[in-house]
Amino acid sequence: MVFSMVCPGFAQTKSPAQFLGYALGQRFTPHHRVVDYYEYVATTNNNVVLEYYGQTFEFRPLIVAVVSAKENMDKLETLRTDNLKRAGMLEGPPSTTVPITWLSYNVHGNEAVSSEAAMMTLFALVNPEESKTKAWLENTLVVLDPCLNPDGQERYVNWYNQKVNAILQPDPQSVEHREPWPGGRPNHYLFDLNRDWAWQTQKESRERVALYNRWLPQVHVDFHEMGIDDPYYFAPAAEPLHEQLSSFQKEYQELFGRNTAKYFDQQDWFYYTKERFDLLYPSYGDTYPMYNGAIGMTIEQGGSGRAGLGMLNAEGDTVTLTDRILHHHTTALSAIEVTSQYSQRVVDEFANYFAESSTNPKAKYKSFIIQASNAPDKLAKLLELLDKNGIRYGRSGKSASLVGFNYQKGTTGRFSVTEEDIVINAYQPKSVLTQVLFEPEPVLNDSITYDITTWALPYAYNLQGFAVETRVDAGMVFEKAAFEMNTAIPGTLAYIAPWNATKHAAFLTALMREKIRVRTSSFPFSFGDQSYPRGSLIITRAGNKYVPDFHQKVTDLANKFEISLGKTTTGYVDEGKDLGSDFVRTIKAPKVAVIGGEGTSSLNFGEIWHFLEQELSYPMSVLEKDNLASIDLSGYDVIIMPAGNYGNQEDKGNINLIDWVKKGGKLIAMEDAVELFVDTEGFSLSKYADSDEEDSLQQVETESEIQQMTIPYLDRERYEISGAVVGAVMEADIDETHPLGYGIGNRFYTLKNNSNRYAYLTDGVNVGYIPSLDRHRAGFVGYIIKPQFEKSLVFGVENIGSGQVVYLVDNPMFRSFWESGKLIMANAVFLVGN
Numbered sequence: 001m002v003f004s005m006v007c008p009g010f011a012q013t014k015s016p017a018q019f020l021g022y023a024l025g026q027r028f029t030p031h032h033r034v035v036d037y038y039e040y041v042a043t044t045n046n047n048v049v050l051e052y053y054g055q056t057f058e059f060r061p062l063i064v065a066v067v068s069a070k071e072n073m074d075k076l077e078t079l080r081t082d083n084l085k086r087a088g089m090l091e092g093p094p095s096t097t098v099p100i101t102w103l104s105y106n107v108h109g110n111e112a113v114s115s116e117a118a119m120m121t122l123f124a125l126v127n128p129e130e131s132k133t134k135a136w137l138e139n140t141l142v143v144l145d146p147c148l149n150p151d152g153q154e155r156y157v158n159w160y161n162q163k164v165n166a167i168l169q170p171d172p173q174s175v176e177h178r179e180p181w182p183g184g185r186p187n188h189y190l191f192d193l194n195r196d197w198a199w200q201t202q203k204e205s206r207e208r209v210a211l212y213n214r215w216l217p218q219v220h221v222d223f224h225e226m227g228i229d230d231p232y233y234f235a236p237a238a239e240p241l242h243e244q245l246s247s248f249q250k251e252y253q254e255l256f257g258r259n260t261a262k263y264f265d266q267q268d269w270f271y272y273t274k275e276r277f278d279l280l281y282p283s284y285g286d287t288y289p290m291y292n293g294a295i296g297m298t299i300e301q302g303g304s305g306r307a308g309l310g311m312l313n314a315e316g317d318t319v320t321l322t323d324r325i326l327h328h329h330t331t332a333l334s335a336i337e338v339t340s341q342y343s344q345r346v347v348d349e350f351a352n353y354f355a356e357s358s359t360n361p362k363a364k365y366k367s368f369i370i371q372a373s374n375a376p377d378k379l380a381k382l383l384e385l386l387d388k389n390g391i392r393y394g395r396s397g398k399s400a401s402l403v404g405f406n407y408q409k410g411t412t413g414r415f416s417v418t419e420e421d422i423v424i425n426a427y428q429p430k431s432v433l434t435q436v437l438f439e440p441e442p443v444l445n446d447s448i449t450y451d452i453t454t455w456a457l458p459y460a461y462n463l464q465g466f467a468v469e470t471r472v473d474a475g476m477v478f479e480k481a482a483f484e485m486n487t488a489i490p491g492t493l494a495y496i497a498p499w500n501a502t503k504h505a506a507f508l509t510a511l512m513r514e515k516i517r518v519r520t521s522s523f524p525f526s527f528g529d530q531s532y533p534r535g536s537l538i539i540t541r542a543g544n545k546y547v548p549d550f551h552q553k554v555t556d557l558a559n560k561f562e563i564s565l566g567k568t569t570t571g572y573v574d575e576g577k578d579l580g581s582d583f584v585r586t587i588k589a590p591k592v593a594v595i596g597g598e599g600t601s602s603l604n605f606g607e608i609w610h611f612l613e614q615e616l617s618y619p620m621s622v623l624e625k626d627n628l629a630s631i632d633l634s635g636y637d638v639i640i641m642p643a644g645n646y647g648n649q650e651d652k653g654n655i656n657l658i659d660w661v662k663k664g665g666k667l668i669a670m671e672d673a674v675e676l677f678v679d680t681e682g683f684s685l686s687k688y689a690d691s692d693e694e695d696s697l698q699q700v701e702t703e704s705e706i707q708q709m710t711i712p713y714l715d716r717e718r719y720e721i722s723g724a725v726v727g728a729v730m731e732a733d734i735d736e737t738h739p740l741g742y743g744i745g746n747r748f749y750t751l752k753n754n755s756n757r758y759a760y761l762t763d764g765v766n767v768g769y770i771p772s773l774d775r776h777r778a779g780f781v782g783y784i785i786k787p788q789f790e791k792s793l794v795f796g797v798e799n800i801g802s803g804q805v806v807y808l809v810d811n812p813m814f815r816s817f818w819e820s821g822k823l824i825m826a827n828a829v830f831l832v833g834n
């Protein structure tokens with residue numbers, strides 16, 4: 001790529017090369033320099049506006065540049081509000097017709113070609129020598145987000161720049177092509193931000209999606225890198241395509257695909273389309289825009305986190321950063337060109353999408369009822385998610401009898417709606433997104449997907465609810481009940497807080513920080529007509545005598561979390577155990593450590609880290625797995641093992657760990673971390689209950705393997721999936737009498753993400769388990785694997801020596817959006833073995 005030279009005396013925006021002092025592709029640019037260049041371009045061009053929309057966990061700025069022709073920029077606010085009017089999010093007719101192409105770069109930090117390309121593309125949009133882009137900007141607006149994940153990008157670039165050889169070293173074995181754990185892909189808390197668009201559990205996503213929803217672009221392009229041996233991928237996307245995609249969304253992808261192919265063909269660049277990248281799971285940078293009326297597209301360049309400045313691929317060609325930048329730049333321009341070429345149509349179809357979906361919703365279920373009888377703090381968390389996504393809801397306002405799908409039972413039948421129940425229907429601007437997030441079972445037109453196959457919110461939030469095939473309107477505006485402040489009453493003997501939602505755990509840890517002793521009862525109890533379930537937090541005056549302003553402190557904290565406290569002036573209960581009973585135990589504030597590092601799942605580690613620090617403000621130490629042998633574990637009460645490969649019990653680190661458990665430690669092992677204990681002496685965790693069960697389950701597998709031998713070679717992938725489970729929901733029974741089950745209710749909807757199966761513990765407590773196969777509620781489970789889940793363990797606790805091991809076979813808080821499982825984690829850390 002040759003950059004135009006600036007003529008002396010001719011004022012013109014500097015190219016990235018002139019500004020940075022090196023040509024793009026010669027180095028990776030640190031994030032702050034990318035920001036510098038964007039700021040520089042915005043200050044030197046009157047048709048570029050920069051918006052700072054947030055900040056990362058590591059305090060880096062999140063920015064977008066908005067670019068268009070000057071005439072459009074002069075009425076920017078009108079363009080924005082017109083778009084929302086077109087979507088029905090604002091009232092009134094729009095007066096302009098300028099579509100928006102939104103370009104998102106580097107959501108995966110180590111796919112760092114993207115931010116470099118973002119500078120090249122911004123320059124092309126302001127460079128007066130580029131007559132084509134100037135013409136496109138006459139009738140389109142472009143938003144460029146040069147880096148969605150600055151912390152990840154910086155982790156990669158900073159590491160890479162330290163390791164890179166001065167002379168281009170394309171040897172794949174050289175250290176610069178081998179990124180260490182956890183890699184630059186995720187954000188600070190090691191979340192994959194490209195799985196977080198709908199849930200917005202991460203700061204970056206929350207701030208970005210809020211901005212996105214203030215604009216609602218027509219086209220959204222998400223730039224990535226994939227394995228180095230794949231050349232390049234652009235839309236059209238692969239099956240499965242969600243049934244809700246409109247014909248124009250598919251048509252645009254086709255137009256764009258052909259236009260981009262034309263440029264790639266001219267340069268002899270390889271690419272592929274319609275493979276591998278599907279459109280189903282709603283939290284990607286392509287699907288989320290798709291379900292919000294835009295044409296969402298994933299773009300993938302081969303090289304991901306490995307190629308660096310240049311690396312040999314399997315064909316023996318050097319894949320260089322320079323080439324990769326040029327590819328992404330070409331694709332970005334192609335998208336802007338197509339949007340400009342079809343600008344009127346793009347805008348009209350966008351309006352049609354919203355008009356049609358909100359008047360004639362396509363999917364089977366049109367309305368969703370969430371019962372008001374659900375625990376209010378659990379319900380509030382769901383409404384918060386709907387608010388973040390602009391989904392409207394109200395209260396039913398009348399009693400009625402309806403027929404609907406009962407999420408919990410998995411059956412359809414008659415049910416009663418009360419006046420207070422929450423009604424969400426698809427007759428609203430965010431119609432498609434509503435249906436997608438609530439649909440009990442997404443319609444798959446191909447079972448091979450890149451991700452989980454169900455995410456229905458009533459399961460993720462464990463709420464009683466129904467899906468109805470007809471239109472049900474909310475008769476009443478939802479008004480959040482004003483929180484009734486708790487008042488400090490000196491005569492109070494104990495305050496009692498509920499225990500059924502994540503925020504109750506945050507309240508517990510806040511009390512712990514104030515050194516206030518908190519108790520919990522192993523039995524339900526009551527005072528007069530006030531009854532409290534097990535697990536309720538009991539904060540007694542006794543035992544807290546040395547806490548100054550005890551009553552004020554407790555009530556202030558409860559008010560801060562908006563938690564309504566019960567009160568009692570006696571410890572003498574009407575039912576259950578008295579507050580002074582041995583069954584009412586003080587909850588110890590544990591010293592917690594989490595194992596991380598090479599060999600552990602960075603995603604799972606990150607979920608735990610984020611939960612403890614960000615949601616509970618609770619401190620934790622991080623212990624590297626490889627150092628476990630030499631670490632003194634005696635100071636910790638709880639150690640969490642995220643999913644990972646921990647080797648066997650002979651490893652020195654594991655010997656140290658198990659020794660610590662025997663002396664009284666509590667170990668929480670998640671997902672495949674439990675493999676360390678399976679079928680080993682001293683632990684009752686095993687794959688099969690007995691040899692009969694083993695024989696019968698293995699026979700099913702053997703039969704299918706024989707069958708598979710004659711399956712045509714090219715059909716194998718499709719067949720293999722019948723032995724997989726990809727994010728399916730099963731209903732587990734919960735033993736509510738065990739602390740691990742407190743506050744959950746007697747059912748938990750567990751997200752099955754692996755085919756590991758374990759029999760019931762013979763010498764422990766089976767707290768969560770799947771008794772029968774009719775517990776499959778939603779999502780894809782291959783028919784070969786399915787019988788395995790009958791009579792299988794989900795969550796269990798076993799005493800080992802003086803300590804305990806908590807087995808969490810399924811991740812209870814997947815991607816942090818499986819809200820209902822966070823309490824299981826809190827139970828495991830704070831209540832089990834107390």
Ligand SMILES: [Zn+2]
Nearest residue numbers: 108111224225
């Ligand atoms: Zn990516």
